[in-house]
Amino acid sequence: MESTESTKRYKFTIPQEEYITPGHSACPGCGEPLAMRYLLKALGPNTVINVPAGCCAVIPGVWPRYAVKVPFVDHAFECTAAVSSGIKAALEKKGMDDVTVVGWAGDGGTVDIGLQALSGAVDRDTDFLYVMYDNEAYMNTGIQCSGATPCGAWTTTTPGGKHIQQRRDKKKILDMMIANGIVYGATVSVAYPDDFIRTIQKAKGIKGPKFIHAYSPCPSGWRMDPRKAIEVSRLAVRTGAFPLYEFHNGKYSFTKEIKKRKPVEEYLRLQGRFKHLTPADVAEVQALVDREYEALVAKVGASGR
Amino acid sequence: MIEMMNANYAAARAAKLARVDVTAVYPITPQTSISEKLAEMVQKGEMDAKFMMMESEHSAMSALIGASYVGARTFTATSSHGLALMHEMLMWAVGARRPIVMPVAARTIGGPWNIWGEHHDVITERDTGWLQIFCENNQEVLDTVLMAYRVAEDPEVMLPIMVIEDGFILSHTVDIVDVPEQEKVDRYLPPFKPEYPVDVKNPMRHGGLMMPDWWTEFRYLIYQSQEVARTKLLEAEKEFEAIFGRSYGGMMEYYKCDDADAVLVVAGSAAGTAKEVADRYRAEGKKVGVAKLRVFRPFPAEEVRRLADMTTTIGVFDRSYTYGDGGAMFNEVRSALQSTGSVMKDYVGGLGGRDVTVKFIEWIFDDLLRIAEAGKADRTVEWVGLKDGTGRW
Amino acid sequence: MYKTYKDLPAEPVASQHTEDIMTGTWRTIRPVLNEDKCIRCYMCWKFCPDMSMIVEKEGDYPHVDLDHCKGCGICSNECPRGAIRMERETL
Numbered sequence: 143m144e145s146t147e148s149t150k151r152y153k154f155t156i157p158q159e160e161y162i163t164p165g166h167s168a169c170p171g172c173g174e175p176l177a178m179r180y181l182l183k184a185l186g187p188n189t190v191i192n193v194p195a196g197c198c199a200v201i202p203g204v205w206p207r208y209a210v211k212v213p214f215v216d217h218a219f220e221c222t223a224a225v226s227s228g229i230k231a232a233l234e235k236k237g238m239d240d241v242t243v244v245g246w247a248g249d250g251g252t253v254d255i256g257l258q259a260l261s262g263a264v265d266r267d268t269d270f271l272y273v274m275y276d277n278e279a280y281m282n283t284g285i286q287c288s289g290a291t292p293c294g295a296w297t298t299t300t301p302g303g304k305h306i307q308q309r310r311d312k313k314k315i316l317d318m319m320i321a322n323g324i325v326y327g328a329t330v331s332v333a334y335p336d337d338f339i340r341t342i343q344k345a346k347g348i349k350g351p352k353f354i355h356a357y358s359p360c361p362s363g364w365r366m367d368p369r370k371a372i373e374v375s376r377l378a379v380r381t382g383a384f385p386l387y388e389f390h391n392g393k394y395s396f397t398k399e400i401k402k403r404k405p406v407e408e409y410l411r412l413q414g415r416f417k418h419l420t421p422a423d424v425a426e427v428q429a430l431v432d433r434e435y436e437a438l439v440a441k442v443g444a445s446g447r
Numbered sequence: 448m449i450e451m452m453n454a455n456y457a458a459a460r461a462a463k464l465a466r467v468d469v470t471a472v473y474p475i476t477p478q479t480s481i482s483e484k485l486a487e488m489v490q491k492g493e494m495d496a497k498f499m500m501m502e503s504e505h506s507a508m509s510a511l512i513g514a515s516y517v518g519a520r521t522f523t524a525t526s527s528h529g530l531a532l533m534h535e536m537l538m539w540a541v542g543a544r545r546p547i548v549m550p551v552a553a554r555t556i557g558g559p560w561n562i563w564g565e566h567h568d569v570i571t572e573r574d575t576g577w578l579q580i581f582c583e584n585n586q587e588v589l590d591t592v593l594m595a596y597r598v599a600e601d602p603e604v605m606l607p608i609m610v611i612e613d614g615f616i617l618s619h620t621v622d623i624v625d626v627p628e629q630e631k632v633d634r635y636l637p638p639f640k641p642e643y644p645v646d647v648k649n650p651m652r653h654g655g656l657m658m659p660d661w662w663t664e665f666r667y668l669i670y671q672s673q674e675v676a677r678t679k680l681l682e683a684e685k686e687f688e689a690i691f692g693r694s695y696g697g698m699m700e701y702y703k704c705d706d707a708d709a710v711l712v713v714a715g716s717a718a719g720t721a722k723e724v725a726d727r728y729r730a731e732g733k734k735v736g737v738a739k740l741r742v743f744r745p746f747p748a749e750e751v752r753r754l755a756d757m758t759t760t761i762g763v764f765d766r767s768y769t770y771g772d773g774g775a776m777f778n779e780v781r782s783a784l785q786s787t788g789s790v791m792k793d794y795v796g797g798l799g800g801r802d803v804t805v806k807f808i809e810w811i812f813d814d815l816l817r818i819a820e821a822g823k824a825d826r827t828v829e830w831v832g833l834k835d836g837t838g839r840w
Numbered sequence: 841m842y843k844t845y846k847d848l849p850a851e852p853v854a855s856q857h858t859e860d861i862m863t864g865t866w867r868t869i870r871p872v873l874n875e876d877k878c879i880r881c882y883m884c885w886k887f888c889p890d891m892s893m894i895v896e897k898e899g900d901y902p903h904v905d906l907d908h909c910k911g912c913g914i915c916s917n918e919c920p921r922g923a924i925r926m927e928r929e930t931l
Contacts, residue, residue, distance in 0.1 A: 152880050152899045164891045164905060165858030170866065170912035176889045188647050192513060200656055202858075206841070208652035209858040213645040215516055216654040217543075218535050221509030224501065228471060228513025228521075229645065231497040235468045235519055241647055259509065262502030335886055361912070369913030369926070372887050544851040605850055643853045652854040664845035665852050672850075 156335050157183040166209035168201040171368025173358035173375065175201055176332040177275045178210070181244065181356075184342035187212055189242045190233070192226055194256060195219040196248040197282045198275065220255040222247040223263035226270045242346055243270040249290035250280045253313045264322045264351040271345055271352045274315065277360035285363040289313040292383070294427050296365070296415040306423040311430055316355050320389050325350035328388035328397065331357040333375035337386060337397055348390075357384045365414025377409040382435040393445035394438070406431045448626050454585040454617035457624050458524060458550040458610070459484035461592030463494040464632040465548075468519035468639075471499040471510040473529060476562045477614040478552040481524040496522075504529035508536035508547070515545040516653050518644040520596065523547070526614060527554035530568045534575070540607045541576030541669060543654045546599030546639070547607040548592060553715070553766075554614040555799050563800020564614030566715065567767035570775045576669055578608040578676055579744040581714040585622040587695055588612045590687065593627075593636060597683045600639050603675045613716040613766075615800065627691055635690050673745045680742060696739060698747035701757070703729055704736035709760040709815035711794075712751070712780050714740040717764060717803040724808040735812045740776065748783035755787035760819035762811055766797045773828050792824040796831035807832055810839075859908075863890065867911030869926040875901050877923035884915035884924060 161182035168175045174197055182189065192215040193199055199216055202209045217225045226245035233241050245263070247256055252274040260272060279297045280286040287297040290312045300308045316327050326348045330338040338356070345352045359375050361368040378384035379398060383406055386398035406428045410416040419427070452460070459481050462470065470489070472482035488494035497514075501507040504525050511521040525533060530551055540547055553569050555561040569579060580595065582588045588610060595608040612618055643651060657665065681697050688694040702722050704710050713721045718739040728735045738754055738761075740747070754761055761784065765774030773781070777793035784791065794811050797803040810831060818824050832840045841856075842848055871884075871893075878901055885893045885902055892909035895902045916924040 150881065154882060154885075154895075154898055156886060158895075160891055162891065163857040163859050164908035165861035165863055166890070167861075167863075168889060170889075170910040171914055172889055176887065179889070179891070187650075190517075190645055190647065202652065202655060203854075203861065205652075205655050205657040205661065205852060205854045207856045207858045207861065208655055208854040210652065211650060211857070213647060213650045214652040214655070215513065215645060216652070216656075217509060217512060218539055221506060221536065224471075224506035224509035225513035227499060227501075227506075228469065228510030228515075229517055231469045231471075231499055231510070232514035232517035232519035235497050235514075236517065258502055259506050262506055265502070266499060332887075367913070369917040371889075371912070372914055372918050542852070602850065641851075643849065643851050650855075654852060655854050657852060661842070661848070664848060667845055668848060668850065 156180070156339050159183065161187065161211040163209045163211065165203065166201050167203050169362050171359070171361040171371040172201070173277065173332045173360065173371060174198060174275050177356045177358050178246070180332070180335050180338040181273060181342055182212065184339040185242050185244070185346055188240060189244060190215065190229055191244045191246050192217060192222060192229060193246045194222045194251045195282070196251050198246055198248060200282060219251055221259050222251060222256050223268070223272055224259040226272065227263045227266060227268045230268055230270050245270060245272040247274060249274060249276040249278060250288040253289040253315045261322050264319060264324055268351050269349050271354065273354040273356055275356045275358040277358045277363060279363055281360050281363045290315070293430050294416055294419050294423055296418060302418055304418055306419060306426065311434065316353060316389070319353040323351070324353045326352040326388070326390050329355045329357065329384065329386050331375050331379055331384060331386060332359065333372050333379060334386065334398060341388065341397060366412055370412050374409065374412050377404065377412070380404050381406040381409045381431065383409050383431050385435060385438055387438060387442065394441040395445060396442055403435065450624055450626050451621050452585065452624050453619050453621050454588040454612040455480040455552065455619070456484050457585045457589040458592055458612065459488065460626055461589045462522040463488055464627065464629060465520065465593055465596050465636055467496050467522040469497045469499070469511065469514035470522045471501050471507040472523055473501045473504045473507045475504065475526045475529040477554060477564070477618040478524045478526040478529070481550060504532045505536055508533045508540065511547050512536060512540055512543060512545050515547055516543070516645045518639060518641050520639040521547045522549070524550045524552070526552045527556050527568045530572060531556055534572065537572055537575040537577060544605040545607060546605055548595045548599055548610065549607065550588065550592065550610045550612060552614040552618040553611050561799045564616050565766050565798045569609060569611050570767040570769060572609070573744060573775060576606065576673070577744060578606055578742070579611060580608065580742050581611045581740065582617065583716055583718045583739065585617055585624050586693070588617065589624055589626070590691065590693055593632060594683045594687050596636055598676060598679045601679050602642060604672050604679055606669070606672055606676065611715065616716045631690055635687065677745055695741055698742040699750035700739040700741060702737040702739060704738055704754065704757045706734060707736035707758045708734040708819040709762065709812065710736040710738050710754055710758045711762045711764060711811060711815065712738045712740050712776070713764040714743065714776065715766065717766065717797060720803055720805060721808050724805055724812060728812055733812070733816060735816070746779050751780050751783040752787065755784055755789050760790045760815055762792050762794055762815045764811065765793055765795045768795050790818055790822065790824055792818060792826070793828045794831050795828060801832065862907050863910050864907045867909060868929055869911045869913060870906065870929055871904050871909065871913070871915050871924045872927050873902060873904065874923045874925065877921045879921055881920060883918050883920060887914050887918045889914065
């Protein structure tokens, strides 16, 4: 298996300490616990996480148990960033300025129902890290289309049939947050844990509202073999469907540069959610990915070195 | 110190005196000047609190839940649509056992638009698990906020409390308020020390997924705390009286109810008007009384039942209508009085900012005295003050 | 640990962890490591969503925590040397 991650022998290239415990309730091959695993490896124990409804509320397990080793606060669906603001304000009032507050929500909980609260928290300049783990649909309720469902994907509310139904692309949440005033933004993927951890650690050191868009595969919802979860995630990066980049100090840069992008079809064909796409549909998705990728390349180019 | 202020400023001053740590607000008429006053006091350095301007009332309540989890004393205020938008988080605050105190300047809910006072917004939140206390005047608003923190944060209670002031009638009307000294308030109100704070040194999950096997038991604990709160409210008021010399009659104040031919149960500012009318009627030899329903949650069923020993005829004034068989307040009172043989009637009015005048209350007392004489009510519900063509209103 | 409502914490807080939840029972296929092929790059450890690929310390061979491994097969797919085979579970 080809990999861009370090395969240095006999060495851990990411921190060994674990902050989530086995026995959690994620489906086999789920990206969410991996993403949280990397997040907490990067942040360490001086962290408070708050989560809304979604897989993220179910995966940590059932009372009186939970699978996370840092304080973990649950709340309703649309208020992740607002609760983060409250937690941070109280910590600041008590002089605990060194605790990292993480609002952690899925794509639906972020780009749709949670958008108002997120925008408000960024506008208030809340010093927190908002992480959207993006599995590209409402997975906890059973695969309904969200504002982050990509062009062409089957979901139970975009059943489609033989043709592409979902024509529009994902909401450009990172662009929206940059326009909203975040001090740092980045995309990360569970297929690149070293980069994931490096990015989170960088974000941790920056004061102000930070937004992380984390790619998180969902074998159940994407209709794919769980064992392919990381392979598919890697292909998302290598085809340019989910490029890894960051925004800091007004500049864009790639955190994982892809010299020669693979055809997006390689990414699509591993997933049942795209199997109904005709060659023309695939070409349409490819054109969309090309357009978005070129736009990003232009932004990186304009940022200079 | 005696000062002149409206109920909104009284509420904000109470938050300052209570040494609130975190406030999160969103403007809505007629509550807005509470938020403005908080902003001003924090900005001037008079109040040592974090002030957060939110993007909605839903977010305001959410932020306070987060802050309260960490162990902050929290405060916000709202009205009307703001309260309705909070609805989901009101219930979350209860389930998460967060002792948030929130004045509500009670108001209509649209449509059509109407910004003025009535009780519909707060009455429709009666099932959330919040404690609800109706205030008669501005002094009572300030004092009740302080008492509310004492009860809400009691380890045996740990429930949020709504302090209700009538929109505009109290929120925007200036009255004499005796503002207590800070050191006395500090003596009355110890700092908030939750048993299970969010703490990186002792991590826990707060409010996570719960299965059917224990859900009922946790709901039962909330019920139990509501029951305990009855005693705690009385104790808090007794202690308050010992320090500040003021009290408000506990769960229900009986005003000239002994030996009355008829009693009107009334909540909020209209209680003051009703007492005034009762004084006049008593002077004329008409035996009427006023039962001021101060605490609506937990519902003072025991205190209501005592009315049956004082009188035969009981009217209830609902300043809202919930489209049941009579209004919400009426139905709760009727339910408490079942099998006592009391003759009862519901009076709906004072909606959407329409004044509850002396004439209005007189009309109700006259009707009640007729019922007392007849020994039965002519109907269950009467909408008082309707423009019905008779020329009375 | 809790027998009646009287034992419960006043707030619904959870403070135990999930190690005693045997998610290994979900598994239909299990990873089997061939140490001869293993180069100890720990990619399997790195990508395991269930923290079930155990490496005690650097230099050790990984081994599978079968109490918790859900049998997703990511370790097998990501192994650069094909050292992990997924075998069907039998009763």
